[in-house]
Amino acid sequence: MSSRIYRVMHRTSYTYDDDVSSSYGRCHLTPRDLPGQRVRSTSVHIEPEPDDRSTGIDVYGNNDSYFHVRTPHRELTVTARSVVEVDPIDQGVLLGSAARAPWESARPAVVGTGDAALAAEFVLDLDPPEITPAVRAYADEVFTPGRPLIEAVTDLTTRIFGDFTYRSGSTAISTRVDAVMDRREGVCQDFARVAIACLRSVGLAARYESGYLATDPPPGKEKIFGADASHAWAAVWMPDGRWLAFDPTNDKLVDERHVTLAWGRDYDDVPPLRGVIYTDSKKSHIDVSVDVSPVDAPGEA
DSSP states (O other): OOOEEEEEEEEEEEEEEEEEEEEEEEEOOSOOOBTTEEEEEEEEEEESOOSEEEEEEOTTSOEEEEEEEOSOEEEEEEEEEEEEEEOOOOHHHHHSHHHHSBGGGGOHHHHOSTHHHHHGGGGSOOSSOOOOHHHHHHHHTTOOTTOBHHHHHHHHHHHHHHHSEEOTTSOOTTOOHHHHHHHTEEOHHHHHHHHHHHHHHTTOOEEEEEEEEOOOOOTTOOOOTTBBOEEEEEEEEOTTSOEEEEETTTTEEOOTTEEEEEEESSGGGSOSEEEEEEEOOSOEEEEEEEEEEEOSSGGGO
């Protein structure tokens, strides 16, 4: 399997029924440069033109952008465009000793120094807590004593895929993991958070990763521009300092079809876009359009 190149477009439009006098925003819309991912070009366009904007790197190493629009407006549009090259899964990671060792050896507290000390933050539960008795019971069926880490993680991925139903609109950003566990339905971010809570319940470091998944249209159908969506998955820390990313929504390890934007302890660390506005508007509407298109020839990038 060879590397794949994608042209990514993520557009968010807010409309209001009265003037917005001031709008502050922060976005995570620039993909990361990683050992298996290279960003060939990237840009974030904001309309109206911001009076002030800056870019930086957050505490987790993600690219973030800040902006302030003071021009009165009733529509705000943020459009991010990138060209990204993604490599297939490194088989050396999957076959290496860190992945094949008993999962207990991947607890940062066992290693204790260096990368493990940095990973320890990702073992901590959230506030309010997400690790409930139901989460512990679910995790205990997977993480049996001495089981290889890669085997346990792929089993967890498959179990969530089989036990939970993907239903768009069934949850909100504020939906807790215990509610998802009870309803057994949700969307990609919910399944990622269930997996993360399970990993943390047994002392493993887990992070929330956001990005995109390249999707192919049904046979005989043309791809509809803008019909894709942002995506989320989870990753577990390994004692060699690397992270193993997996996608419970699709029952697979993260591979060359995934474009990574950002990561943190939870969704709240890396929302694509959030902000504050000043307005007398009583109504607003948000429209999000995402497109991930493969670039067939290197020259097209």
